[in-house]
Amino acid sequence: xxxxxxxxxxxxxxxxxxxxxxxxxxxxxxxxxxxxxxxxxxxxxxxxxxxxxxxxxxxxxxxxxxxxxxxxxxxxxxxxxxxxxxxxxxxxxxxxxxxxxxxxxxxxxxxxxxxxxxxxxxxxxxxxxxxxxxxxxxxxxxxxxxxxxxxxxxxxxxxxxxxxxxxxxxxxxxxxxxxxxxxxxxxxxxxxxxxxxxxxxxxxxxxxxxxxxxxxxxxxxxxxxxxxxxxxxxxxxxxxxxxxxxxxxxxxxxxxxxx
Amino acid sequence: xxxxxxxxxxxxxxxxxxxxxxxxxxxxxxxxxxxxxxxxxxxxxxxxxxxxxxxxxxxxxxxxxxxxxxxxxxxxxxxxxxxxxxxxxxxxxxxxxxxxxxxxxxxxxxxxxxxxxxxxxxxxxxxxxxxxxxxxxxxxxxxxxxxxxxxxxxxxxxxxxxxxxxxxxxxxxxxxxxxxxxxxxxxxxxxxxxxxxxxxxxxxxxxxxxxxxxxxxxxxxxxxxxxxxxxxxxxxxxxxxxxxxxxxxxxxxxxxxxx
Numbered sequence: 001x002x003x004x005x006x007x008x009x010x011x012x013x014x015x016x017x018x019x020x021x022x023x024x025x026x027x028x029x030x031x032x033x034x035x036x037x038x039x040x041x042x043x044x045x046x047x048x049x050x051x052x053x054x055x056x057x058x059x060x061x062x063x064x065x066x067x068x069x070x071x072x073x074x075x076x077x078x079x080x081x082x083x084x085x086x087x088x089x090x091x092x093x094x095x096x097x098x099x100x101x102x103x104x105x106x107x108x109x110x111x112x113x114x115x116x117x118x119x120x121x122x123x124x125x126x127x128x129x130x131x132x133x134x135x136x137x138x139x140x141x142x143x144x145x146x147x148x149x150x151x152x153x154x155x156x157x158x159x160x161x162x163x164x165x166x167x168x169x170x171x172x173x174x175x176x177x178x179x180x181x182x183x184x185x186x187x188x189x190x191x192x193x194x195x196x197x198x199x200x201x202x203x204x205x206x207x208x209x210x211x212x213x214x215x216x217x218x219x220x221x222x223x224x225x226x227x228x229x230x231x232x233x234x235x236x237x238x239x240x241x242x243x244x245x246x247x248x249x250x251x252x253x254x255x256x257x258x259x
Numbered sequence: 260x261x262x263x264x265x266x267x268x269x270x271x272x273x274x275x276x277x278x279x280x281x282x283x284x285x286x287x288x289x290x291x292x293x294x295x296x297x298x299x300x301x302x303x304x305x306x307x308x309x310x311x312x313x314x315x316x317x318x319x320x321x322x323x324x325x326x327x328x329x330x331x332x333x334x335x336x337x338x339x340x341x342x343x344x345x346x347x348x349x350x351x352x353x354x355x356x357x358x359x360x361x362x363x364x365x366x367x368x369x370x371x372x373x374x375x376x377x378x379x380x381x382x383x384x385x386x387x388x389x390x391x392x393x394x395x396x397x398x399x400x401x402x403x404x405x406x407x408x409x410x411x412x413x414x415x416x417x418x419x420x421x422x423x424x425x426x427x428x429x430x431x432x433x434x435x436x437x438x439x440x441x442x443x444x445x446x447x448x449x450x451x452x453x454x455x456x457x458x459x460x461x462x463x464x465x466x467x468x469x470x471x472x473x474x475x476x477x478x479x480x481x482x483x484x485x486x487x488x489x490x491x492x493x494x495x496x497x498x499x500x501x502x503x504x505x506x507x508x509x510x511x512x513x514x515x516x517x518x
Binding site for chain 2: 049183
């Protein structure tokens with residue numbers, strides 16, 4: 001089952017995890033309004049590292065902060081996944097043709113997609129059976145230049161609006177911090193890990209505390225079919241992802257566990 | 260590469276997302292102390308729905324609240340994933356032989372694993388290259404009876420301590436709310452979705468707000484090889500999961516996206 005845009009101007013839902021004022025979101029929205037009707041439903045603050053989290057302990061408010069032709073903007077006191085859920089279930093008059101999340105300030109390649117609110121939102125779009133794309137630029141700075149990233153984002157968005165995506169799949173697109181970009185590669189998620197995860201300090205009351213930090217390590221540096229490799233060579237990486245977490249190959253091996 | 264317990268008494272790291280006082284955690288720990296040295300590093304409060312979220316905006320504190328032979332307990336002001344990271348990187352003297360997360364009060368079958376803090380912690384264990392298991396009982400109540408769930412949890416834990424798990428894989432185990440349990444099935448993640456996701460209300464100041472709620476719908480009710488089916492028949496479901504989110508079948512289809 002392919003899910004495609006309906007006839008006419010597509011309805012595009014946009015969110016992110018850096019909050020409604022982030023430069024990556026603004027750059028993305030400016031481009032998308034040339035392609036369709038855009039509704040932004042994004043967090044009112046930064047929700048980095050929120051993964052696929054949902055808000056269960058307080059209610060959500062959605063405030064419309066802008067409305068003009070082809071662009072409506074809401075801010076929500078919730079996570080990126082909350083934003084997608086609330087948009088599709090409550091705020092939008094019809095199901096969107098596409099969910100685009102980003103452009104994130106910072107990488108979501110390899111295993112980082114598991115921690116990423118940007119990719120959480122794209123995954124939630126797929127769970128809602130809407131073609132969905134997560135976009136990230138490998139530059140954490142607030143003033144990052146998204147101009148080249150937007151050119152590639154547009155090419156991917158146009159393809160997905162045209163072709164749809166199979167149900168259960170979504171795209172994780174990362175853009176390296178090089179200029180000019182060399183092109184785009186369709187690749188798999190590299191196997192990696194985070195190391196040196198914490199800084200340990202002592203507070204004024206003598207108690208030890210820990211700040212999360214860390215450094216990414218590519219565990220398969222010799223593989224040339226991964227997102228990490230493509231990015232290292234100056235290419236945009238596109239990883240098709242799936243909602244099914246099952247390790248299908250392991251099922252027959254674990255049959256002896258049955259009782 | 261299989262990752263196995265070292266010789267001697269295994270070191271077992273336990274966490275959850277319902278917080279350190281939850282009945283499911285206590286029942287699990289009581290059982291695990293018969294199998295190894297147990298260190299609990301768990302949230303100081305409920306972190307349900309936190310998925311694979313990490314804390315980036317405030318530092319973490321770990322408070323040792325209990326220490327006796329074969330059992331040490333810490334509480335942390337962070338998410339389940341924070342707890343696993345902090346334990347493995349800072350609090351434990353050696354890498355654990357096993358991470359067990361749960362027993363969650365409520366289901367984490369099918370796509371619910373994407374929202375689950377319990378499974379986030381198990382996934383983080385796998386990312387840290389430790390064999391890891393997420394355990395859940397399909398009973399949300401605070402007073403849920405975990406006695407039969409613990410019997411099956413023990414069987415799975417013993418198998419994993421004996422055999423290890425392939426790198427990159429972790430287990431999602433759900434226990435139905437029936438007695439007696441019929442057995443255990445090794446199955447795949449069912450395709451499902453959440454519907455009717457919000458309750459809409461008006462606050463005393465006239466503003467609309469939304470509470471997240473919803474009802475799970477199995478999108479493949481006729482399939483007999485899924486976790487949802489096994490649970491509906493009174494069996495414990497065991498789904499082997501993988502850290503690799505790549506939709507490998509889609510890569511060749513998307514090669515035309517390359518630039």
